[in-house]
Amino acid sequence: MLPVNSSIKAGAIAAAICAFGLLAGMALAHETLTTTVLFDREIVRILSKHCVMCHDQGGPSFPLDTYEQTFLQRRKIRAEIIARHMPPWAAVPGYGQFANDNSLTLQETQFIVSWVEGLGPRNSGTVFTNVAGADAARPNEIRAHADAGHWLLGMPDLARQLPANTIEPRAPDQVKRVVVDLGLTSERRVRAVEFMPGDRRVVHAAFFTVEETGEWIGSWTPWYGVMTLPKGVAYRLPAGAHVVAEINYRGAQERAVDRGTLGLFFAGSSSSNTASDLVLDAKGAVPAGAQSQRFHAEQRLAEDTYAAALRPELLPGANSVEVSARRPDGGTQVLLFAKDVPADWPSPYILREPVVILKGSILAVTAYYSNSAKTSKPGGFRVTMTKYSNAGFDRK
Numbered sequence: 001m002l003p004v005n006s007s008i009k010a011g012a013i014a015a016a017i018c019a020f021g022l023l024a025g026m027a028l029a030h031e032t033l034t035t036t037v038l039f040d041r042e043i044v045r046i047l048s049k050h051c052v053m054c055h056d057q058g059g060p061s062f063p064l065d066t067y068e069q070t071f072l073q074r075r076k077i078r079a080e081i082i083a084r085h086m087p088p089w090a091a092v093p094g095y096g097q098f099a100n101d102n103s104l105t106l107q108e109t110q111f112i113v114s115w116v117e118g119l120g121p122r123n124s125g126t127v128f129t130n131v132a133g134a135d136a137a138r139p140n141e142i143r144a145h146a147d148a149g150h151w152l153l154g155m156p157d158l159a160r161q162l163p164a165n166t167i168e169p170r171a172p173d174q175v176k177r178v179v180v181d182l183g184l185t186s187e188r189r190v191r192a193v194e195f196m197p198g199d200r201r202v203v204h205a206a207f208f209t210v211e212e213t214g215e216w217i218g219s220w221t222p223w224y225g226v227m228t229l230p231k232g233v234a235y236r237l238p239a240g241a242h243v244v245a246e247i248n249y250r251g252a253q254e255r256a257v258d259r260g261t262l263g264l265f266f267a268g269s270s271s272s273n274t275a276s277d278l279v280l281d282a283k284g285a286v287p288a289g290a291q292s293q294r295f296h297a298e299q300r301l302a303e304d305t306y307a308a309a310l311r312p313e314l315l316p317g318a319n320s321v322e323v324s325a326r327r328p329d330g331g332t333q334v335l336l337f338a339k340d341v342p343a344d345w346p347s348p349y350i351l352r353e354p355v356v357i358l359k360g361s362i363l364a365v366t367a368y369y370s371n372s373a374k375t376s377k378p379g380g381f382r383v384t385m386t387k388y389s390n391a392g393f394d395r396k
């Protein structure tokens, strides 16, 4: 057969398939809806809860507030949530419960898949297919709403603006470190820490430590901006304390000047229990071609210990990290198991309820790395656990 002929034939078949596809699509659109999930009802709630802290005008990614924006992105949305790329969250469900867990529930995932496959209806009225003028607002339009730009825990007892960082257009991922003097003339106790970034388009995460003690006291990610200790527990800040902020940035389309504000909430004198850090770390090389190079560190706990939060710091190439406690009775308690940790969204894991680890248990961290490169590269971890003992409670 001549090549010319075959290409004509292929073209005709393609046209036929195309026409059939169009007809099938139209027929479907005029038939009954194949989903009961509606944008104005289920989808908008999911977007508000899990997506628009990043996907809106002032955030780091394209907006997903309106029906039209979401409808246009529906296939990508389905692919991203099925692959668990979006929203970024690496903890595997079933191991520990976290206050800052932003992952979709199985039902939320099913709602989105059903909505996308059912032609993405807006409300019970019609199937909306006219996406012209995607940015035009409509009267009484239902949109997803981002909750940003105000203190979530109320007015802080002390607020300090951080020095400014300038982030160039499209700058790659980078961490900037700034220090702020809290101006404390006497020791204070802090029960909660909140952060408000200056420009949410460029801030991916922020971590705060006390310069004088090295202690980790709080963090911020687009989906969770506070650290609150359980009642009766507080961080200790010495007089003259400075806070070091490590801020993870990625450049936006335009130059951004970010100047965030740190808010501290003081504890009363009844908070006799002091939170402090327990750090486990391991370092080493990941040989070229390694598939699962193991790094491990452990420590026996000399007293009953309450874990409130975990901050794993990993290097590129980490496949997984597990934090667990081996109890004296032989049982194992997994505090965190995270896989495919996204390097561009560092996150703490704030336990929903503090977890008690019995005296004599061995706290262990294990991480696995792979390295597809031809040369060896560094691997390892540093895991910081915010913990306290219950000694303070017993005295009351």
Ligand code: HEC
Pocket: 046, 047, 050, 051, 052, 053, 054, 055, 060, 061, 073, 076, 077, 078, 080, 081, 086, 087, 088, 102, 104, 222, 223, 345
């Ligand atoms: C922590 C911030 C954040 C959250 C939360 C988040 N996203 Fe994203 N998303 C991004 C960024 C930033 C990008 C741009 C791509 C990149 O750099 O990873 C993106 C990209 C995407 C893409 C496009 C991927 C592509 O191939 O172009 C889709 C679709 C998406 N997000 C959907 C969602 C949905 C749906 C949710 C909520 C269920 C969500 N995202 C939650 C930050 C976020």
